[in-house]
Amino acid sequence: MNKYIVIAVILVGLGLTPLAGDTYLMRMATLACMYAVMAASWNLIGGLAGYPSFGTAAFFGLGAYTSGILATFGVALPVSVAIAGLVSFVFASMVGFILLRLKGHYFAIATLATVELLREIANSATNLTGGGMGLNIPRHADLDIVAEASVFFFAMWILLVLTALACLYVERSKVGFALGCIKQAEGGAEMIGVNSTFYKTLAFALSGVFVGMAGGVYASWVHYIEPGDVFDILLTVKPVVMALIGGLGSSVGAIVGAIVYIAAEEVIWRNYLDFSSGIIGLTIVGLVLFLPRGFGSLRLRRKVATP
Amino acid sequence: MSMLELRSLTHRFGGLTAVDNVTTTFEAGRIVGLIGPNGAGKTTLVNLITGVIRPSSGEVSFNGRTVTGLKPYHAAHLGMARTFQIVQPFSEMDVVDNVAAAILFSQPDHSPASARSAARPVIERVGLTPYATKPAAALTLAMRKRLELAKAIAMQPKIVFLDEVNAGLNSAEVDHASRLIRELADEGITIVLIEHLMKVVMSVCSRVIVLQQGRLIADGSPQDISHDPAVIEAYLGKKYLDKRQGHGDR
Numbered sequence: 001m002n003k004y005i006v007i008a009v010i011l012v013g014l015g016l017t018p019l020a021g022d023t024y025l026m027r028m029a030t031l032a033c034m035y036a037v038m039a040a041s042w043n044l045i046g047g048l049a050g051y052p053s054f055g056t057a058a059f060f061g062l063g064a065y066t067s068g069i070l071a072t073f074g075v076a077l078p079v080s081v082a083i084a085g086l087v088s089f090v091f092a093s094m095v096g097f098i099l100l101r102l103k104g105h106y107f108a109i110a111t112l113a114t115v116e117l118l119r120e121i122a123n124s125a126t127n128l129t130g131g132g133m134g135l136n137i138p139r140h141a142d143l144d145i146v147a148e149a150s151v152f153f154f155a156m157w158i159l160l161v162l163t164a165l166a167c168l169y170v171e172r173s174k175v176g177f178a179l180g181c182i183k184q185a186e187g188g189a190e191m192i193g194v195n196s197t198f199y200k201t202l203a204f205a206l207s208g209v210f211v212g213m214a215g216g217v218y219a220s221w222v223h224y225i226e227p228g229d230v231f232d233i234l235l236t237v238k239p240v241v242m243a244l245i246g247g248l249g250s251s252v253g254a255i256v257g258a259i260v261y262i263a264a265e266e267v268i269w270r271n272y273l274d275f276s277s278g279i280i281g282l283t284i285v286g287l288v289l290f291l292p293r294g295f296g297s298l299r300l301r302r303k304v305a306t307p
Numbered sequence: 308m309s310m311l312e313l314r315s316l317t318h319r320f321g322g323l324t325a326v327d328n329v330t331t332t333f334e335a336g337r338i339v340g341l342i343g344p345n346g347a348g349k350t351t352l353v354n355l356i357t358g359v360i361r362p363s364s365g366e367v368s369f370n371g372r373t374v375t376g377l378k379p380y381h382a383a384h385l386g387m388a389r390t391f392q393i394v395q396p397f398s399e400m401d402v403v404d405n406v407a408a409a410i411l412f413s414q415p416d417h418s419p420a421s422a423r424s425a426a427r428p429v430i431e432r433v434g435l436t437p438y439a440t441k442p443a444a445a446l447t448l449a450m451r452k453r454l455e456l457a458k459a460i461a462m463q464p465k466i467v468f469l470d471e472v473n474a475g476l477n478s479a480e481v482d483h484a485s486r487l488i489r490e491l492a493d494e495g496i497t498i499v500l501i502e503h504l505m506k507v508v509m510s511v512c513s514r515v516i517v518l519q520q521g522r523l524i525a526d527g528s529p530q531d532i533s534h535d536p537a538v539i540e541a542y543l544g545k546k547y548l549d550k551r552q553g554h555g556d557r
Contacts, residue, residue, distance in 0.1 A: 174411060177419050181397050181408050188395030191357070192458060193383035193412035 003252045007164055010255060015157055018150045026149045028266060030221070033156035036258035037163045037214045038235070039242035040251045044167060045207040046240065047249040048176060049200055050183030051100065054236045055111035058095075058118050059088045059208040060215035061230035065122055065129055067216030068137045068225055077155065081216035088212025089205050096204030100197065112236070119231035134226030137219050152221040159217060160255070163210040167251035170206065179203055241284055247294030257294065310335045310497055311356070311466055316365035318348075318355055318521075325351040327521035328365070333466065338488065338498040340512035340529070342505075344541055347518040349501045350392060353468045357389050358382045370465070383413050386465035390455035390472055392501075396443035403439050405454055406430055406461045413462040426461060433457040433487065449480050456487065466497040473504050485511050509533070517541065 017029040038056055045053045063084035070080035099110045122129045129135055143151065170176045178199040181189035190196050219225050239254075242261045246253025264283070269276040287294075309332035318326040325348045333339055341349050354360045356367055361376040368374060369385055377385075397405050406426035411417045417425070430439055433453045438446060443454060452472050459467050469488070473481045485507055492498050502508050508515060508529060515532045517525040519541040525532055532538055540548045 172419070174419060177404075177408060177411060180400065181412075184397040184399055185395040187359070187379075188391065188397065189408075189412075190379040191359075191383060191389060191391070191395075192409040192462060193380050194408075195378075195380045 003250070004168070007168070007252050007255065010252075010259070011157075011161055011164065014160070014259075018153060021146065023145060023149045026153050028262065030149070030153045030156045032259045032262045033153070033160040034214050034218060035238060035242060035262055036160050036255040037156070037210050038239040039246070039254035039258040040160075040163050040167045041207045041209075041211045042239040043243045043249065043251050043254040044170060044179075044203045045200075047243055047251075047254065048171070048179040048183065049203045051200065051204070052104070052108045052240075053111045053204065053207065054108050054240075055092075055095070055114050055208075056211055056239050057231050057233060057235040058111070058115040059092060059211040060218070060235050061115070061118055061122065061227070062091055063088050063212030063215030064219040064225050064230040065135070065215075066212070068135050068219035069128060071137045071220055072135070074138075077217075077220055080220075081155070081159075081213050084216030085209045085213040088215075089209040091212075092208025093201055093205040096201040096208075097197070100200040100204060112233075115231055115233065115236060119227045122227040122231065129227070132226065132228075134224055134229075135219075137223050137225070139223065152217060155217045155221075156214065159210060159213055164251065164255060166206065166210070167254075170203075171251060175199060175202060241287075243294075244292075245287060245294055250294075253294055309333060310370060312366075312368045313356070314366040314368070316352070316355055316367065317363050318351055318360065319363045324521050326355060326362070326518075329518075329521075329523050331516060331523060331526065333497055333499065335465070335497050336492055336495045337514060338492045338500060338512045340508040340515040341499055341501045341518065342503070342508060342515060342532075343518035346520075347541075348521040349518055350470060351521075352518065353389060353470060353499070353501065356382075357387055357468065380412070383462060386463075387468070388413075388459040388462045388464035388466070389468040390452075390459050390470055392470040392474070394448075394451045394455050396446075396451055396454055398444035399442055401440050401442050402430060402435050402446070402454060402457075403427070405443050406457050409458040409461040413464075429457050429461045432460065434483065449476050452476065453484075456484070460491065464496060466499065467491065468499045468501070470501045471503065472500075473502060473507055481507060505533075 014029055014033060018026055038060070042053060042056055045051050066087045067080040067084040070083060095114055099107060102110050123131055178189070178194050181194050182196050182199060186196055215230060238261065242257035243254040244257070245260055246255070246257030265280060268279050272279055311333040313329055313331050316326055316329045317324065329352065343349050355362045358377045358379045358381065366373060366375050369387070374382065374385065397408060403423055403426050406429050407419065407422040410425050411419060411422035430436055433456055435450065435453055435457060438450060443451065446454060456472055473484055476484065481504065488498055488500065488511055500508070500512060512529055515527065515529050516523060517532060517538050524537045524541060525535045536548055
């Protein structure tokens with residue numbers, strides 16, 4: 001019950017940020033929502049099923065380009081984002097069905113290769129994507145800066161609410177149970193009747209759908225995308241780190257991790273411009289070494305210490 | 308009618324023929340011992356039947372239906388359960404969830420909650436109730452073997468392959484497991500017992516089949532098997548057999 005209260009407080013808190021009327025704060029909150037969507041999505045395949053996917057950027061870029069291209073044809077934002085989600089879902093199911101036969105490092109590298117593959121396709125399909133020149137996405141309506149910032153903030157926020165609901169549902173449903181079995185003993189899971197191919201593919205497809213939609217919103221938000229930007233490897237790595245901060249296997253943890261990470265990155269970047277990447281890097285190394293199960297494990301450890 | 312039928316089942320790992328042209332049948336409600344020296348192909352045979360690996364040639368039919376090369380989860384849905392020689396529990400889950408998973412994914416119309424409550428009687432039956440909320444990783448080997456057994460029972464199978472469920476247990480624990488195995492057979496479940504403890508095989512099984520180097524070398528009652536020269540040779544060597552026959556059968 002506890003985690004539902006935590007997630008409700010976080011979502012409502014984030015949803016109140018536009019009240020401050022500060023576009024900088026709203027921009028940070030939009031980014032936090034976007035990364036929270038990606039971290040919680042990654043947690044489905046990486047945290048619950050134990051398959052370390054590095055394909056997040058592939059879904060993000062695919063969604064961004066799908067929605068961006070549709071927008072240049074004048075398709076409205078909610079429709080283009082929904083289609084971006086659908087395309088990501090189908091793409092993730094197909095790729096997942098093939099790649100989920102691999103395990104561990106092999107799976108990680110194969111998913112990483114899909115990102116590179118899509119990046120190259122986006123680079124080469126100049127007629128459709130504009131190639132390396134990038135793609136300009138028209139603004140939908142003439143809104144002032146604050147109104148536009150609010151529109152995109154709420155788009156990301158709604159997406160986060162949907163993602164959180166979906167992830168929490170998966171966690172407590174039969175699907176989540178199956179993923180837990182697969183993570184801990186895939187052979188043993190098959191033997192008691194778990195169709196592991198089906199559940200793994202479903203988890204991978206679900207981890208793609210919301211990321212694709214986030215990419216779709218992002219494209220319209222920044223008005224300009226290029227392959228190196230939306231297929232950036234950091235879009236793959238950061239959600240993994242965020243999920244690790246929150247504690248592997250918990251979608252609430254992943255969302256908290258995303259917010260903590262975005263806030264820390266911003267503070268460090270503002271105060272230590274020259275060493276910002278170094279400090280973030282050291283923080284991650286320290287985290288993996290000393291708290292491999294995230295900050296969520298601190299509570300657990302204390303429980304073990306006092307019987 | 309025989310429940311499970313193997314026809315010329317063969318499996319090769321590269322140049323090694325692990326299971327060589329095995330043909331046999333298993334009847335409902337009986338306890339069949341599957342014995343043989345280490346590396347005879349016992350576990351490989353079970354892996355072929357339950358779909359973990361595909362046979363190189365030959366056929367498996369279950370309740371009159373050809374099931375050769377089906378997936379393990381499909382075998383589970385048809386009513387085949389097995390335990391692993393090297394136990395494979397869901398180590399971070401507690402005992403209840405381990406058994407609940409077996410119920411949830413082998414039978415239709417269960418939710419995680421209903422599977423958890425259905426798991427309780429099975430846990431009680433194998434004597435794991437005091438450990439119900441312990442993670443599987445915290446159990447001793449004997450307890451983990453019982454957990455494997457509980458998961459197999461929870462699936463309400465028609466046939467169960469027990470791969471060395473008694474290995475590493477003390478004699479009180481072996482007695483407990485043997486009693487449970489007999490009870491299951493009385494309920495009409497076919498049991499295939501892979502076992503190295505001859506005491507258990509002799510007391511529990513009504514029929515024993517013997518594998519050596521992938522081939523079926525003997526099939527009969529425990530008493531017949533224990534006097535079969537081919538079996539004695541397989542276990543103790545030809546020299547021992549010659550010596551024994553030279554001195555007369557004592």
